[in-house]
Amino acid sequence: MEQIYTYGNYLRKKYGCKVYKVGINISGFTCPNIDGTVAKGGCTFCENDSFSASTNQVQELKGFYLNLHSKENPYLEKQLQQLSIQFDAISKRQKDAYGAKKFIVYFQSFTNTYAPFDTLKALYEKALSFPDVVGLSIGTRSDSVTEETLDYLAKLSRDKEIWIEFGIQSVYDATLKKINRGHDSANLKEWIQKAKKRGLNVCGHLIFGLPNESKEMMLETAKQAYDWGIDSVKYHPLYVVKRTALANDFANGTFVPIAQEEYLDVLREALQMKPKHVSVQRVTAGIDDASLLAPHWCRDKNTQIRNINHALKGVGLKY
Numbered sequence: 555m556e557q558i559y560t561y562g563n564y565l566r567k568k569y570g571c572k573v574y575k576v577g578i579n580i581s582g583f584t585c586p587n588i589d590g591t592v593a594k595g596g597c598t599f600c601e602n603d604s605f606s607a608s609t610n611q612v613q614e615l616k617g618f619y620l621n622l623h624s625k626e627n628p629y630l631e632k633q634l635q636q637l638s639i640q641f642d643a644i645s646k647r648q649k650d651a652y653g654a655k656k657f658i659v660y661f662q663s664f665t666n667t668y669a670p671f672d673t674l675k676a677l678y679e680k681a682l683s684f685p686d687v688v689g690l691s692i693g694t695r696s697d698s699v700t701e702e703t704l705d706y707l708a709k710l711s712r713d714k715e716i717w718i719e720f721g722i723q724s725v726y727d728a729t730l731k732k733i734n735r736g737h738d739s740a741n742l743k744e745w746i747q748k749a750k751k752r753g754l755n756v757c758g759h760l761i762f763g764l765p766n767e768s769k770e771m772m773l774e775t776a777k778q779a780y781d782w783g784i785d786s787v788k789y790h791p792l793y794v795v796k797r798t799a800l801a802n803d804f805a806n807g808t809f810v811p812i813a814q815e816e817y818l819d820v821l822r823e824a825l826q827m828k829p830k831h832v833s834v835q836r837v838t839a840g841i842d843d844a845s846l847l848a849p850h851w852c853r854d855k856n857t858q859i860r861n862i863n864h865a866l867k868g869v870g871l872k873y
């Protein structure tokens with residue numbers, strides 16, 4: 555049985571121990587697909603409310619949002635403080651529970667390059683200054699990175715582990731339009747390749763089960779993402795949560811979630827096609843609370859992983 559090359563394997567080999575991701579959520583960050591710059595309402599599956607939790611932590615920042623052209627950021631100190639508080643709390647839990655020794659700070663919620671350059675620089679440098687932090691992982695959209703930010707990250711990456719995570723989702727423009735993504739596939743390819751040209755590590759998020767996509771289309775997305783040079787991949791099934799546009803489509807029957815068997819089938823082939831050096835960060839996703847509307851097989855992660863390994867066994871792979 556061949557063990558699939560995981561991101562965990564990659565980090566362990568490089569740093570000699572398990573490296574823990576510390577997920578951070580900074581108030582004042584938003585997304586151009588929510589603030590009206592490219593669209594309003596966000597991607598049809600995105601529960602925008604779920605990102606507003608952090609604003610409760612720093613009350614003064616309620617209603618304050620940055621974008622690429624913000625002239626000033628009066629709340630930078632508060633954001634830096636918030637970053638420290640979150641890092642300290644989460645890394646302490648990971649140390650206490652698992653004996654964690656090294657960390658990657660993961661700028662996770664919203665679009666984490668969508669702010670003036672000085673703000674990004676201050677936050678990234680602060681994160682890298684924390685003890686035992688080996689690098690950063692920055693989740694973003696391909697239409698929200700600038701050449702200046704990429705050049706700067708490329709410089710940082712000479713000594714630190716720097717990853718940019720791009721939401722690819724699909725390479726089909728009709729699908730991207732249908733999910734209100736706000737950018738097209740050419741934009742994705744352009745900016746992923748710009749990041750790769752600078753030697754940055756790129757992770758791509760792919761979603762299987764998007765509206766009107768066939769198995770062939772899902773596999774074509776995986777193939778093109780591999781061809782664009784991604785170094786790591788996250789595979790997700792599309793699931794429906796309450797208070798989203800997708801929930802309305804699901805309620806009126808215009809969206810039918812992917813069946814578990816179909817997901818396993820696509821995932822197995824996507825993994826078989828994957829170049830060996832591309833590490834895998836995630837093979838599924840889900841949520842185990844009342845916000846999940848469908849599909850129900852996305853609720854329990856352990857069962858999902860068992861089913862995935864069962865499906866992979868037939869082709870000699872193990873996750």
Ligand code: SF4
Nearest residue numbers: 585587596597600664
């Ligand atoms: S790009 Fe991300 S944060 Fe923005 S609307 Fe889509 S899923 Fe939500």
